[in-house]
Amino acid sequence: MNTKMGRTLQYETLKSANYAADCPVHLAIGMFDGLHRGHQLVIESAKKAASASGGVCGALTFWPHPSRLFRPDDPARMILNPELKRLELAKLGLDFIVEEPFTREFAAIEAAQFLAHLKSEVPSLSSVHAGENWRFGKGRTGDMTELQRQGETTGVDVNAVPCLDSGSERVSSTRIRNLLTTGNLCEANELLGYHYYSIGTVTQGKRMGRTIDAPTLNLPFEGDLKPAYGVYAVSVSDVSLGHEYKAVANFGLRPTVEMTNKPLLEAYLLEKCPFDYGHRLKVVWHAFLRQEQKFAGVDELKRQIAKDVEEAKAFFGRSDLGREGGAS
């Protein structure tokens, strides 16, 4: 089965990527969690190869993350859930995306057989592209030097894309996860190459926000990796419409008024709010302002929220978003 996002086709398995038998296929391969600037270079490499040869380019990515299989008690938390990863991949102008199920069977493919396996699934495979440190095959024993050796015998061009560094450290999904969970949002955004964002549907809360002059759009958090609990300058838009509204949001468990077990993202718009319960919204996270706190009472919380609002306004005043008069 395949579906379409813009011009990008989506396949559930590599085998079902049914391009014409004689059409050269160029594949970027990886987990691509976060689709950060390093990942974007790998995708670029596949796109360039495709435009040079007249073939098609696709991304072969996997779900779930291998750690779900091998370390179920402590899996890596994903920056992008499958919905967001699909959205980000589709923006990169690929012809197709494959979200191959990462099963025990797939994990058991011997490293020495890896490229032959891909070629048997896609006979017109012309080139593969992955980061120079990418590892594959049973026990992750295969590396890019090994893949290049296999490329010589299978007639597939293998491109090891040099890892991207930032501040003398490699750009990686793990590094970005750590930055997000420690409140270093600006650096995370820099490494991602776009602003971290989340999507959620507005639900009803305790209807207390309006009584403390800060009505909020309550958005249960749908992500896997949880950024640091705290207050953020964000912008909010309808998922399918463009205009972004500047806002200040709290992400956390609301210890002052209740202690929820699931984190909530609550956004107070700094301008007139056109949204209501049931709206599906995109929230772009721009800056971390402070950690979430347990206040002695609602009055103290209310005073702090007023300061947060001022700080968010000051942030937007300094940022490009403020100068453009919008957040798009």
Ligand SMILES: Cc1cc2nc3c(=O)[nH]c(=O)nc-3n(C[C@H](O)[C@H](O)[C@H](O)COP(=O)(O)O)c2cc1C
């Ligand atoms: C800018 C902002 C900052 C907030 N900071 C905190 C906080 O530090 N601690 C906390 O317990 N709740 C915090 N909250 C959440 C409030 O407790 C919550 O929005 C309020 O109780 C209204 O809840 P309701 O939407 O269920 O009516 C914050 C909310 C906003 C909008």
Ligand SMILES: Nc1ncnc2c1ncn2[C@@H]1O[C@H](COP(=O)(O)OP(=O)(O)O)[C@@H](O)[C@H]1O
């Ligand atoms: N500036 C604003 N920012 C966010 N929501 C607003 C704003 N002005 C009005 N609203 C509306 O108020 C509602 C939230 O009010 P609130 O008292 O916090 O109730 P709840 O606890 O159900 O979220 C939002 O769903 C939204 O429709």
